[in-house]
Amino acid sequence: MTTTKRALITGITGQDGSYLAELLLSKGYEVHGLIRRASTFNTQRIDHIYQESQDPNHRLFLHFGDLTDGSRLVTLLNEIQPDEVYNLAAQSHVRVSFDEPEYTADSTGLGSIRLLEAIRAAGISPRFYQASSSEMFGATPPPQDEDTPFYPRSPYGVAKVYSYWITRNYREAYGIFACNGILFNHESPRRGGTFVTRKITRAVARIAAGQQTELYMGNLDAVRDWGYAPEYVEAMWRMLQHDEPQDFVIATGTAYSVRDFLQFSFERVGLEWEKYVKFDERYLRPTEVDALIGDPSKAQRLLDWTPKVHTPRLAEIMVDADIAALETEGRHYVDEVQQA
Numbered sequence: 001m002t003t004t005k006r007a008l009i010t011g012i013t014g015q016d017g018s019y020l021a022e023l024l025l026s027k028g029y030e031v032h033g034l035i036r037r038a039s040t041f042n043t044q045r046i047d048h049i050y051q052e053s054q055d056p057n058h059r060l061f062l063h064f065g066d067l068t069d070g071s072r073l074v075t076l077l078n079e080i081q082p083d084e085v086y087n088l089a090a091q092s093h094v095r096v097s098f099d100e101p102e103y104t105a106d107s108t109g110l111g112s113i114r115l116l117e118a119i120r121a122a123g124i125s126p127r128f129y130q131a132s133s134s135e136m137f138g139a140t141p142p143p144q145d146e147d148t149p150f151y152p153r154s155p156y157g158v159a160k161v162y163s164y165w166i167t168r169n170y171r172e173a174y175g176i177f178a179c180n181g182i183l184f185n186h187e188s189p190r191r192g193g194t195f196v197t198r199k200i201t202r203a204v205a206r207i208a209a210g211q212q213t214e215l216y217m218g219n220l221d222a223v224r225d226w227g228y229a230p231e232y233v234e235a236m237w238r239m240l241q242h243d244e245p246q247d248f249v250i251a252t253g254t255a256y257s258v259r260d261f262l263q264f265s266f267e268r269v270g271l272e273w274e275k276y277v278k279f280d281e282r283y284l285r286p287t288e289v290d291a292l293i294g295d296p297s298k299a300q301r302l303l304d305w306t307p308k309v310h311t312p313r314l315a316e317i318m319v320d321a322d323i324a325a326l327e328t329e330g331r332h333y334v335d336e337v338q339q340a
């Protein structure tokens with residue numbers, strides 16, 4: 001007899017959470033997601049997979065909660081009794097972490113210990129995935145792999161280092177099947193609009209449509225290893241199916257600058273980026289991470305994971321999606337006007 005696996009995803013309303021939920025549902029899992037109560041709707045990325053509870057086949061369940069509320073996590077874990085827990089929730093914006101360092105430490109750092117303690121308090125032994133980040137390497141020069149020393153350069157990076165080590169400690173101290181996925185930047189049409197790639201591709205769509213004339217940016221020299229988010233959530237799942245709990249770098253191994261990303265994106269619509277991009281110092285960070293380029297050899301060897309989409313193609317996918325979204329938005333507007 002096969003039993004349905006049950007997974008809990010924190011951060012299910014985010015970019016990665018939405019792709020991971022789709023992946024797990026496609027594999028037959030029952031998926032539980034933690035969502036925050038907000039005064040506006042915050043489930044746009046998962047609305048297309050949500051089923052009404054009256055549907056006898058529904059396998060996606062949403063629960064209100066917050067990583068800053070430990071007792072709620074205990075209640076939830078007791079109730080759900082998941083086989084796998086994916087901790088993706090975080091204040092995930094590096095620049096914002098300089099404005100809100102204490103909140104970032106609380107959610108991005110202490111959130112993971114609250115979840116791990118809730119697992120212990122509930123007396124269950126699910127496999128645990130921690131969303132660790134290449135930002136932990138910070139100032140250590142590339143290429144970066146699982147043995148590269150950490151040198152975080154932001155309150156966000158420091159909070160992620162705490163979560164990385166507490167995940168390892170709970171694996172060693174209590175034998176929890178806990179893995180750190182050290183993921184390099186990964187993007188998609190669902191990427192939040194204030195991260196550099198999506199900020200660029202949304203602006204390109206609007207500039208091409210004549211709705212915007214300028215784009216204000218910060219440091220164009222930063223080098224990143226940008227991959228495609230749907231491929232990265234597959235790697236998360238593979239880590240928890242491996243026979244031993246280990247930590248893995250997930251990256252493409254390629255390097256492009258923000259300037260390169262601007263060029264690929266504007267080229268897609270036949271425009272020259274230099275004519276539109278202006279500098280604004282408010283997008284600079286007090287301490288910058290100059291270059292992150294990952295070495296994913298271990299994941300290739302042990303998880304048989306290989307990225308297929310590289311940065312130039314990623315920029316095209318995102319620009320095309322933003323152009324399509326703008327057209328749909330325009331059509332909705334016309335429809336509303338006609339109905340009014």
Ligand code: NDP
Nearest residue numbers: 011013014015016066067088089090092107131133185186
């Ligand atoms: P997003 O910013 O798109 O999503 C973050 C999610 O966390 C959202 O669902 C958000 O909810 C939720 N969240 C934030 N604070 C809390 C809290 N206090 N309690 C509960 N939920 C909270 O991030 P991504 O999907 O891009 O990234 C997923 C994870 O992976 C994050 O931990 C990020 O730091 C990490 N990471 C991301 C990388 C990337 O390139 N994308 C690379 C490496 C690591 P809401 O929708 O309500 O805001």
Ligand code: GDR
Nearest residue numbers: 092094133134135184185194195196197217218219222283
């Ligand atoms: P990052 O992503 O800080 O790497 O963190 P982001 O896209 O914000 O910045 C990448 C680089 O671009 C430079 N940059 C700008 N960034 C933003 N956001 N806006 C601008 O206008 C701009 N101009 C230049 C930045 O200085 C930086 O060097 C992301 C997040 O998803 C983290 O949660 C994750 O852990 C890491 O990736 C890996």
